[in-house]
Amino acid sequence: xxxFDRFAVPNPSITIYASMIAIALxxxxxxxxxxxxxxxxxxxxxxxxxxxxxxxxxxxLISALIMLFRGGADAIMMRAQTAVPDNxxxxxxxxxxxxxxxxxxxxxxxxxxxxxALMNFAIPLQIGARDVAFPRLNALSYWLYFFGAMLFNISFxxxxxxxxxxxxxxxxxxxxxxxxxxxxxxxxALQISGLGTLLTGINFITTILKMRAPGxxxxxxxxxxxxxxxxxxxxxxxxxxxxVALAMGTMDRxxxxxxxxxxxxxxxMLWANLFWVWGHPEVYILIxxxxxxxxxxxxxxxxxxxxxxxxxxxSMVAISLxxxxxxxxxFFTMGQGALVNSIFSVTTMVIAVPTGIKIFNWLFTxxxxxxEFTVPMLYTLGFIPIFTIGGVTGVMLAMxxxxxxxxxxxxxxAHFHLVIIPGVVFAMxxxxxxxxxxxxxxxxxxxxxxWAFWFIAIGVCVTFFPMFISGLNGQARRMYTYSxxxxxxxxxxxxxxxxxxxxxxxxxxxxxxxxxxxxxxxNIPGDPWDARSLEWATPTPVPEYNFAVIPHVDSSExxxxxxxxGYQLFRDPVQxxxxxxxxxxxxxxxxxxxVWGFAFVFGxxxxxxxxxxxxxxxxxxxxxEKDHGHYIPVSDIEIxxxxxxxx
Amino acid sequence: MRALFPLKxxxxxxxxxxxxxxxxxxxxxxxxxxxxxxxxxITAFLQAIIQLTVFMHAGEGEDKKIIYTGIYYxxxxxxxxxxxxxxxxxxxxx
Numbered sequence: 001x002x003x004f005d006r007f008a009v010p011n012p013s014i015t016i017y018a019s020m021i022a023i024a025l026x027x028x029x030x031x032x033x034x035x036x037x038x039x040x041x042x043x044x045x046x047x048x049x050x051x052x053x054x055x056x057x058x059x060x061l062i063s064a065l066i067m068l069f070r071g072g073a074d075a076i077m078m079r080a081q082t083a084v085p086d087n088x089x090x091x092x093x094x095x096x097x098x099x100x101x102x103x104x105x106x107x108x109x110x111x112x113x114x115x116x117a118l119m120n121f122a123i124p125l126q127i128g129a130r131d132v133a134f135p136r137l138n139a140l141s142y143w144l145y146f147f148g149a150m151l152f153n154i155s156f157x158x159x160x161x162x163x164x165x166x167x168x169x170x171x172x173x174x175x176x177x178x179x180x181x182x183x184x185x186x187x188x189a190l191q192i193s194g195l196g197t198l199l200t201g202i203n204f205i206t207t208i209l210k211m212r213a214p215g216x217x218x219x220x221x222x223x224x225x226x227x228x229x230x231x232x233x234x235x236x237x238x239x240x241x242x243x244v245a246l247a248m249g250t251m252d253r254x255x256x257x258x259x260x261x262x263x264x265x266x267x268x269m270l271w272a273n274l275f276w277v278w279g280h281p282e283v284y285i286l287i288x289x290x291x292x293x294x295x296x297x298x299x300x301x302x303x304x305x306x307x308x309x310x311x312x313x314x315s316m317v318a319i320s321l322x323x324x325x326x327x328x329x330x331f332f333t334m335g336q337g338a339l340v341n342s343i344f345s346v347t348t349m350v351i352a353v354p355t356g357i358k359i360f361n362w363l364f365t366x367x368x369x370x371x372e373f374t375v376p377m378l379y380t381l382g383f384i385p386i387f388t389i390g391g392v393t394g395v396m397l398a399m400x401x402x403x404x405x406x407x408x409x410x411x412x413x414a415h416f417h418l419v420i421i422p423g424v425v426f427a428m429x430x431x432x433x434x435x436x437x438x439x440x441x442x443x444x445x446x447x448x449x450x451w452a453f454w455f456i457a458i459g460v461c462v463t464f465f466p467m468f469i470s471g472l473n474g475q476a477r478r479m480y481t482y483s484x485x486x487x488x489x490x491x492x493x494x495x496x497x498x499x500x501x502x503x504x505x506x507x508x509x510x511x512x513x514x515x516x517x518x519x520x521x522x523n524i525p526g527d528p529w530d531a532r533s534l535e536w537a538t539p540t541p542v543p544e545y546n547f548a549v550i551p552h553v554d555s556s557e558x559x560x561x562x563x564x565x566g567y568q569l570f571r572d573p574v575q576x577x578x579x580x581x582x583x584x585x586x587x588x589x590x591x592x593x594x595v596w597g598f599a600f601v602f603g604x605x606x607x608x609x610x611x612x613x614x615x616x617x618x619x620x621x622x623x624x625e626k627d628h629g630h631y632i633p634v635s636d637i638e639i640x641x642x643x644x645x646x647x
Numbered sequence: 648m649r650a651l652f653p654l655k656x657x658x659x660x661x662x663x664x665x666x667x668x669x670x671x672x673x674x675x676x677x678x679x680x681x682x683x684x685x686x687x688x689i690t691a692f693l694q695a696i697i698q699l700t701v702f703m704h705a706g707e708g709e710d711k712k713i714i715y716t717g718i719y720y721x722x723x724x725x726x727x728x729x730x731x732x733x734x735x736x737x738x739x740x741x
Contacts, residue, residue, distance in 0.1 A: 209713055233717075237724040273736055277728050324724050328735045340739035 006602055010160045010180045011093050015077070020157045049582040051135035054542060056142050057121030058439060061432070063146060064113035067105050068425075070153065072506060074102035076499055079463070083496035085484040095480035096163035097182070101156070103166025107282070108190060109149040111420070114428040115289045116145070116200060119228050122435055123204060125535035125542070126222045128213025128551045128558075133206040135580040136622075141196040141203065143590030148193025151597045155185035159602065162186040165478065167279070168249070170260035170271040175253050181601050187250040188597040194242055201235030204228060213534070215553040219313070222533040222556070223299075223306055227292025230316045231285050234323060238281035245274035254603060269334055276327035284323040286420065288316060290427030291358060294380050297430055298362050300531045301377040302369025305557060308361040315354035322351045332400045333407050341400035348398035355391065359384065374529070375449035379430035382457045383422040390418030393468070411471030414464045421460050429456075429509065437528050441541045442520035448512040455505030462498030466491035532560035537569060545577045548637045577632045589618045659701035666690045666697075 009016055034040050047055060077098055081090045090098065124132055132138050155161045162182035164173040173183045208229045212221070221229075248259040249271065258266035299306045306312065328336070328344035362384065371377065393415040397406050406412055437443050467475075470491035475482065482488050527536040537559045538546055551558065551569040561567040592615045599607035670690040673683040699705045705714050 209710075233720060237721060241728065267736070269736060270732075273732050277732070321720075321723065324727050325731070328731070335740060336735050337739045337741050340735050343734070 006181070007158050009157065011091070013091070013094055015090075015094070016157060023154075023157060044584075045582065048587050049139075049584045051131070051139045051580050051582055051586075052544060053120050053124050053132050053135065053138060054439070056138055057117050057119075059142055060113050060117035060120060060145070061439075063149065064110050064117055064428070067110040067113060067149065068506070071102050071105040071110055072503070074098045074105070076503060078102065079492075079496040079499040081480060082482070082492045084493065085482055085486070085489045087481055090480065092480045093163060096165075096478070097156075097161035099478055100162050100165050100168075100182075100186075101152075104152065104162070104186065104190070106420075107166065107286070108193060109145075109152065111286050111424050111428075112193075112197060113145060113149075114424070115231070115286065116142075116197075118293065118428065118431045118435065119200075119204060119231075119289060121439060122431075122535055123225055123228050124207065124211070125438070125538060125546055126225050126533050127208060127211060127216060128534050128547060128553065129207065129211040130546050130550075130577065131580065132203050133211055134203050136583055136586060137199055137203050139583065139586035140589060141200040143586045144196030144199070144593060145193045147590040147594040148189045148191075148196065148597070151192065151594055151601075152185055152189035154598075155182055155189075155601075159185070167272070167275055169268075169275075170249065170252070171262055171268045173249065173253075173271075174261060174268075184250070184253055184601040187246050187253065188600050191243065191246045191250070192593050192597050194239055194246070197235060198239045198243070201232040201239065204232040205236065208232075213551050213553050213558075216558070219310070220553060220556040220558070223295035223309070223312060224289070224292035224533075226313055227288045227295070227316060230320045231288045234281045234285050234288075234320050237324070238278050238285065241274055242278035242282075245271060245278065248274075250600075254600075269331075272331050272334065273327075276330040277324075279330065280327040281320075281323045284319055287423045288319065290424050291316070293427045293431040293434070294362065294383060296531075296533065297376045297380045297434055298365050300434075300529055301372045301374055301380075302366050303372075303530075304365055304369045306361070307364035307367075308357075309556060311357055312361055315357045318354040319351060322347060322354070326351060329398055329400075329403075332403045338400075345398055345400045349395055352391065352395055359388065374433075375444070375446055375453060376430040376434040378450060378453045379426040379433075382453065383426045383430075386418060386422040386426075386457070386460060390415055390420075390422065394419060406471070408476055409471035410467040410475045410477055413477045414467035414471060417464045417467075418460070421464075426456075434529065435535075437524055438535060438538070438540060438542060440517075441524065442516060442522050443524060443528060444516045445512050445520065448508055448515060452505045452508035452512060455501050455508060459498050459501030459503075459505055462501060463495050464498070466494045466498075527559075527563075532557045534558050534569075537562065543637075545579055545632060545637070548574055548577075574634050574637055576634055577637065578629055579632060580629045581627055583627070585618060585622055589615060592618060655701060659697055662697055663694060666694050 034043060047059065050056065077090065078095065081087050081095060120132075120138070124130070160180035160182045162168065162173075162178070162185055163180075164178050164183055164186075168183060168186055171177060173186075208221070208225060248257070251257040252260050252266075258264040260266055260268050260271040262268050295306055295312065325347040326344055328340060329348045332341050332344070362380075373381075393411070397403055397412060397415055433444050433449060470488045471477075473487065473491075475486070475488045475491075524540060526538060526540045529536070534551060534553070537551060547570075549570040549572050552571050553569075554567050555561045558567070558569065562569045592611050596608060596611035596615065599605075599611060667690075670687055672678075673686050678686070699718070705711070705718070708714075
């Protein structure tokens with residue numbers, strides 16, 4: 001084989017050539033734009049090397065939005081292909097690649113990044129800290145995620161995409177049935193970005209446990225901080241399983257080991273088992289921060305304390321433990337006996353209890369509240385009914401005997417989309433709109449935001465409700481086409497129309513960002529929503545050091561009680577502030593991992609060895625480097641007039 | 648003198664050495680695979696507990712509660728994963 005043949009795409013088609021051109025044009029546009037406006041220096045020193053949690057959060061946010069559109073384009077293509085029977089828009093192999101990419105991009109590179117974005121931005125502000133515990137590690141987390149995502153995305157144009165589903169079950173994902181390098185990309189890209197996620201988990205547990213403002217006991221933390229703490233615990237205990245499974249899968253594919261093969265003592269079901277030991281907790285890693293955001297938004301816009309704070313915390317801890325007890329429900333039909341399935345059915349249904357407690361707590365918070373229908377609140381209120389439908393169909397799927405009918409049909413697809421979209425995507429858009437003024441110093445337009453909400457909320461229902469019916473009628477998931485006599489045509493057409501509605505909604509969000517950037521007034525106060533937690537005690541835009549004086553906290557609604565009950569937040573005199581220095585090392589290590597991953601995918605071993613040495617060299621450099629950070633003198637600290645940090 | 652003598656650490660060292668000796672018996676006596684593995688597993692976990700509590704001072708700082716919560720959580724997840732996988736793939740599989 002000619003050396004360069006391996007980089008060719010196995011099944012080139014018009015969409016792949018189009019994306020090659022699109023990628024090339026985007027890269028040229030970025031390079032030309034930065035050069036023309038002379039922004040290289042600015043981008044490098046202010047953004048690419050930053051260790052500031054707020055800027056890292058914003059970079060996560062931009063990446064997540066780009067990935068949302070990448071995954072969304074895949075979704076539209078799938079719905080377009082299945083809209084009419086016997087469609088020939090996409091081929092079978094192309095369709096496989098698209099649904100695989102859609103799943104991976106949406107879960108790992110969109111939803112995870114969105115959560116990281118909001119956690120990074122909001123958590124240190126909410127606990128009254130100046131940054132996370134390990135700022136440079138935080139930057140490294142971001143760059144590992146970013147280069148993992150890039151590695152996955154170039155698979156489409158170099159060497160071929162993975163096509164064995166986002167769960168990548170062996171033996172289908174083994175070298176016998178997936179010969180292209182696509183699944184290698186899957187294994188290594190997830191490995192690299194998973195490493196970043198694991199580092200974030202450790203970083204945020206430390207931050208939340210050790211860096212809270214004086215007086216903020218665990219039971220006085222805002223609910224989003226609680227949800228983030230629980231989430232990061234799940235991350236630290238669930239991600240190592242994925243790491244191990246991916247390493248074993250990589251060795252099976254590249255080194256001829258037999259962990260997941262069907263012969264020589266391999267056990268193909270072990271992959272499904274390990275994948276879901278990680279995969280089910282992963283679902284809760286996505287949903288718990290969303291629950292935290294909803295809690296913040298509901299108590300802000302209902303103007304009431306969160307109902308049942310303690311039961312909220314206990315529910316989340318219970319969910320985090322139960323999330324490790326249910327994974328077998330993803331493969332009830334794999335062949336294990338009735339006893340096993342019964343046990344995992346029961347544990348699965350038990351999870352509905354703490355989740356139900358949370359739903360009722362939100363409803364009780366809303367009760368007798370002075371509800372304000374802002375855009376974040378609309379998403380929150382839309383979440384409750386749609387998520388409940390998704391959740392109830394989940395309990396249906398949890399019944400193992402009934403699952404034999406539902407499994408692998410569109411019914412399942414409808415269920416998990418109706419959980420993940422209102423659960424995660426709504427929460428992320430709501431959180432984005434809610435914290436946007438703190439991030440960028442202006443509000444997003446409410447009118448366009450409401451239009452976007454209605455398009456998205458109705459679009460979700462129109463897209464996914466028909467799948468319940470076609471699924472019960474027997475339409476299997478991941479079918480690239482079907483004959484007219486099946487009668488699935490009408491449901492898939494309705495679904496396609498709904499997907500177009502979703503597309504309009506997301507385009508409206510982008511238009512809203514453009515419109516508000518141009519026309520929104522800039523002189524907004526630091527607390528535009530009249531909110532309750534500490535992040536709103538900072539001036540807008542938030543200075544590098546967040547708080548000129550570290551606040552003292554006496555209640556769970558620190559900022560609200562400061563505003564309404566006259567509690568004192570800022571009691572100490574201004575002193576010079578110790579802050580970490582920026583560093584180019586994280587992005588360089590990330591780039592090293594990118595080269596390492598790319599060479600590994602294609603088995604170019606000399607490059608793998610060199611890049612491994614390079615990465616370890618960077619780590620050694622970091623270990624020996626002396627970096628004491630810098631001090632911001634008192635004269636440079638802006639005294640915050642709005643928060644009144646110094647009386 | 649009593650205050651200066653690190654009794655806890657010396658006891659820890661003696662316990663560690665005893666456990667190592669106990670683990671060595673697996674090599675010298677002709678045990679079945681199951682019995683040998685059990686001895687190794689049990690002594691390994693006891694060693695780890697001694698390391699954490701005596702030599703790594705897990706329970707001595709103000710973070711005692713947090714550290715133990717983390718360890719219990721991790722132990723719970725590990726046990727559930729191992730025994731759950733065995734249940735799904737071996738014991739409960741027909």
